[in-house]
Amino acid sequence: MKDLILIFISTVLINNFVLYYFLGICPFLGVSGKIESAFGMGVAVIFVMTIANALSWLIYHLVLVKMGLGFLAYLLFILVIAALVQIVEMFIRKFSPPLYRALGIFLPLITVNCAILGATLLMVTKNYNFIQSVVYGFAGGLGFTLIILVMAGIREDLEYADIPSVFKGAAITLVTTGLLALIFMGFSGLISA
């Protein structure tokens, strides 16, 4: 149990996917403009990431490793993710058309959200067991959502700030993210090895 809590805290706060591993920056820059769409994206990522990690773990450890086909891992992981995203897309389109419109082109782009493939790959390198992998996927998605929400809040205020014209748009977002990353470094003292 202790290791699960450790994985959870360190994945959400310390080794955050966005701020630490630089994963999922594209959707992060794309949908962090409004809190609403940021939240939708975050929820979709949590969902896809948790399930993708569970499925990938099963495929990797029960099929690929047993048959010595480790080199097919990347191919299968990305296919699992692509299929999952398709399902989520259909689901959101059916149940929440406004959310579907808000997320627009970013839903198909979740397939290429590095955070999701990144989570499955890291789960393999870190040699997690099944439960740990699922927790890792969930915490990773939660950490992503946390950052994207914080960022959306800041950016909504930035709209009214008087910033130099050359910094408008992505530049100021990146600088703000850098400052956020510095702040989150403070969390690294939370867990001592």
Place this chain on the structure above:
Amino acid sequence: MGRQNLMTEFIKGLWKDHPLMRQLLGMCSTLAITTTVINGISMGLGVTFVIVSTSFFVSIIRKIVPPQVRIAVYAAIIATFVTIVDIFFKANFPKISEALGPYVPLIIVNCIVLGRCEAFACKNGIWASVWDGLGMGLGYTWVLIVLGTIRELLGSGTILGKTIMPSVYNPLVVMVLPAGAFLLLGFLLALMNRLEQKKQVS
């Protein structure tokens, strides 16, 4: 298609439609691996190889792929070539493979690659796609090298592993940390906007 047009497809990736600075694609690996110059070079070339070869194949099969599964098909092709790059690095350059770590497989989800398949290769001929891919790849590479150079120089005081800064220089460790990467890229983007603005004024 004439030579002139192929040239245009190639050139546009280097500055005008630069994948990173203009389209903001492929941020993850850019920020993550540019802690040293050599990482930047190898990552850039790896990505270039993947873009060129996937553009080539996607362009060949563009007429027979049903639109509903095109993303999955592209992803499968990309994953294949990325695995090849990964195996190639592991076999021939184990040191680099180690330094890049999980970011080699992450080329699969580098939006630049899929972006080019989706925006260009699936609509254009083989040669145009290859040149377009090459331009985008090399455009990406030069920014990685610039970022790698600045971060390695300021963060560790070295370039390509050789000490450049005088020994009194106390490395700005933040430059090799994630935070420094975000800040630096933010300022570079601002600089690029500035250059564009000047161009428009004059």
Place this chain on the structure above:
Amino acid sequence: MKETIKIVSVLTIVCILCAFLLAFVNNAARGQIASNDTKKIEDAIGKLAPLFKKTEKLNIAGEEIYKLFDAKGEVLGYAFLAKGDGYQGVIKVLAVINPQIDKLEGIEIIESVETPGLGARIKEDFFRNQFKNLKVSVPIECVKENITQDNQIKAISSATISSKSLVNILNKKISELKKQLANQ
């Protein structure tokens, strides 16, 4: 229906072709990768125990432990691989220990992805040299200040987590090793 068949068949064909291509490339490169790995481990052992002439691979519970002999056939010690979580990712370290299993001959970092300039300094000589002749009959301790005991090492400043993780990885493996070798 015709549409579905087309979708399924295109996707299947592409995947099969990709899998074949990968199998081919993987086969071609597998030997090279394996020999790279072996060479790396042998180089590392060579640095830590320059006198070794022959190794014997002991297979204990699926773990690879190498028994090292010098030219006369005397046992020089054991080399073992230990692996665990560092600050950012997995640290894989090769260590050589004396035949009595109470003193380290030294360590080499085989794999690590610690922060460059901070945690990555675990690879540097000033840090690694502390493990030479380190007493391991009791667990190694990692201290921030000056060393007072001969089972202590000094952590890299502002990279305490990486240093401590490495020590934990070694301690865990050494205590396992003691049990395993005692059973032999």
